[in-house]
Amino acid sequence: MDADPCRVVVVGDCPLIRLGIVQLIAGEPDLQLAAAVSSVEELDEHPVEAGADGAPGTAVLNLRLATLDLARTVSRLCARGYAVIVVSAAAHIDLAPAIRAGARGCLDNQAEQAELLSAMRAVAAGETYVPGPLAVHLLLAPLHLTDREQEILGRVASGDTDREIAALLGISEHTVHSHLDRLRDKIGARRRADLTRFAIEYSLVPPTPGRGRSAHPARGD
Secondary structure: OOOOOOOEEEEEHHHHHHHHHHHHHHHOOOEEEEEEEEEEEHHHOOOOOOOOOOOOOEEEEEEEOOOOHHHHHHHHHHOOEEEEEEOOOOOOHHHHHHHHHOOEEEEEEEOHHHHHHHHHHHHHHHOOEOHHHHHHHHHHHHHHHOOHHHHHHHHHOOOOOHHHHHHHOOOOOHHHHHHHHHHHHHHHOOHHHHOOOOOOOHOOOOOOOOHHHHHOOOOOO
16 A cells, blocks of 8 residues: 655745745645645644644745744744744754754755755655755854854865965955954864864865865966
């Protein structure tokens, strides 16, 4: 006997994205759309009945909410038995609180359709789904590394000097020194080699050919 299709609830405040996810689900025989609403409040008005396994299904959440509001929404849905996937529209949103609130999967709006389908199936099967780059962000979140700090750390790992980093990023060398001082305090590493090792471990090295000076455009020397 074939297994029952995975039930999916789509909660999204962008009509076009919501429709796109609904159409994606409709083309997959092992997935079943249980509801498509614009808010959790609308879901309250039209609650979804539990499936054969006693759970309402997987909720794909795509809402423009602040970090803590998103975490509260995730917690609210998890309390009702949903396995939650957060599809974030804003790269600056810290998803770590949503994960702590119970989200089983996280993606961003740039994800391919196949990746979202994989996430739905994985989460419905009781697994978690967080793609590599986002997983790195979540691992770094407790350190509160800013985007600029991560960028500078990556340039250090590429072999750039402080002066080269300043020129590449359009900031002063003094600002680079200030960022590096904060990085050393946060990471607990004083030597440049240790900062480099940390950046490599967390895949923060920029995807440029070569290292150090060879990564720069040819100079007439």
